[in-house]
């Protein structure tokens with residue numbers, strides 16, 4: 001169990017900067033998820049924590065002790081690699097038991113523990129197979145078992161569920177989360193699946209181009225995205241973004257003008273991007289005029305694509321049946337308190353500001 | 358499927374066979390089967406310097422098995438030479454070089470590999486001359502100069518430790534082949550396996566033992582078999598450096614065959630001796646094929662050919 005701290009940590013290969021100066025604290029026993037587009041430095045950050053890569057500068061601390069010079073083998077970390085990295089010449093049992101080889105443990109106990117963990121991730125029927133005889137999802141679960149078997153202080157999971165089918169993924173999600181809560185192992189999960197991040201983690205870290213864009217609870221990300229990047233990246237379907245300018249309490253955009261205000265002083269001026277969440281837009285007798293150009297049924301919900309005075313908007317209704325048809329003229333309205341506004345120049349959120357019809 | 362299509366496929370199978378296996382079969386025939394046949398034929402004659410084959414005779418075989426007093430000693434020497442060179446240099450030292458140079462930063466590693474490759478690139482006569490200078494028994498020899506500087510009495514390597522000399526001289530060249538094969542094998546191990554092993558708690562030597570060595574098991578087997586066979590039949594460096602001496606102390610089997618056949622002109626007897634070498638070579642490779650489980654090396658084809 002470890003409290004992890006990064007102080008001004010960077011990583012660069014020549015001119016390629018994978019991780020910009022990063023400060024971060026992960027509390028003992030916490031479960032954090034790291035989200036971010038491909039190539040933003042997620043794996044690199046995990047590798048630095050594991051000691052596989054040395055930071056170019058900065059310090060990594062576990063429980064207040066600097067770890068920069070500590071070898072990976074002495075960090076007691078369990079890691080699931082994006083590529084699984086199972087040992088091809090060992091069968092599943094030996095793969096899972098491998099980390100126990102280096103602990104003073106009787107062989108029989110090591111095997112018993114390996115088999116316990118195998119059962120946990122549902123690979124107990126595959127113990128005698130070689131990795132090349134497993135499917136991608138099975139390999140992934142073996143990798144997870146190998147990471148868990150030595151009861152590490154820190155668990156690093158690099159997209160550990162990406163290859164599983166939807167049902168198994170749901171089961172594994174629940175099991176990993178329960179296991180984490182039970183054992184209290186500090187866990188960092190890299191994922192591309194927002195739902196995975198929001199359902200499993202206590203806190204979410206959103207990265208972009210080697211920088212942390214925002215750290216917070218799922219609720220923070222939903223209600224208070226720190227930047228335009230986060231707003232675009234998180235949420236499915238993503239936020240509707242409307243560009244315009246703020247002047248004397250009005251938000252001017254192409255064909256429409258909205259009221260502009262702030263709970264914290266004067267309404268903002270200058271270039272502004274307004275974010276309207278698809279699920280908070282409602283059809284009604286008045287509001288912004290528009291026309292439905294397409295309908296996308298999404299199972300439990302239905303997504304309407306509108307052409308309006310504010311430009312293209314997505315409206316999400318939480319019902320499976322269609323209430324409107326393509327070509328229909330409609331009005332949409334929204335609650336001012338739920339809008340988020342960004343400064344167009346700095347791309348950061350303007351706290352307290354809102355727009356209204 | 359029409360009969361026409363089937364005959365067409367059959368024809369294609371046959372052309373494929375000729376195209377893919379033909380060249381190898383031809384080489385095998387020309388450079389192995391034919392020479393062996395000629396060798397066997399000559400072994401049953403009394404061919405000498407005149408190259409005239411007289412009548413059919415078992416005389417050579419009788420001589421080899423009953424009257425050749427050198428034979429046993431030569432075979433023992435060959436065994437020591439092959440085993441020593443393999444165990445100390447061609448496999449072990451080659452492996453150590455590969456492990457060390459791949460662990461170094463790539464530029465330094467490349468430099469050291471290049472240094473170890475140099476002897477293989479220089480003509481054998483030049484290499485042999487270098488050794489002749491290095492082991493010169495007087496204080497002019499390189500090794501003796503070093504010994505003098507260290508206060509060790511000078512040494513006549515060629516006379517006192519001839520076997521060590523030929524093993525070392527051959528090993529310095531032989532190691533580079535293993536080094537290159539092992540280096541590329543080590544390079545092709547996915548890097549994440551090393552990362553995984555290190556985070557799983559393995560230190561440097563244990564990573565080598567648990568990850569690197571199992572991954573390069575086949576190259577090691579291959580080098581062992583290949584080098585055994587090439588050491589069995591090659592003698593040029595021994596011939597150049599010691600000429601099999603002092604007396605017969607470094608005359609390995611291949612050199613013995615050469616001396617009998619070409620230096621004393623007993624072609625028929627040389628052919629008979631050579632025949633035994635062929636038998637030893639084939640037996641050695643079959644044994645190793647069996648014990649190193651080389652069959653597992655042959656993989657099922659990845660593409661199904663019809």
Ligand SMILES: Nc1ncnc2c1ncn2[C@@H]1O[C@H](COP(=O)(O)OP(=O)(O)OP(=O)(O)O)[C@@H](O)[C@H]1O
Pocket residue numbers: 013016017018036037038039040041042043044045082
């Ligand atoms: N060994 C390396 N040498 C040079 N650049 C590298 C190296 N490893 C990673 N990078 C670069 O660093 C950046 C971050 O890579 P990283 O693997 O951390 O991305 P990631 O966030 O894990 O992406 P993904 O979601 O696709 O796995 C990328 O731009 C990548 O090209």
Ligand SMILES: [Mg+2]
Pocket residue numbers: 042043044082158
């Ligand atoms: Mg990655």
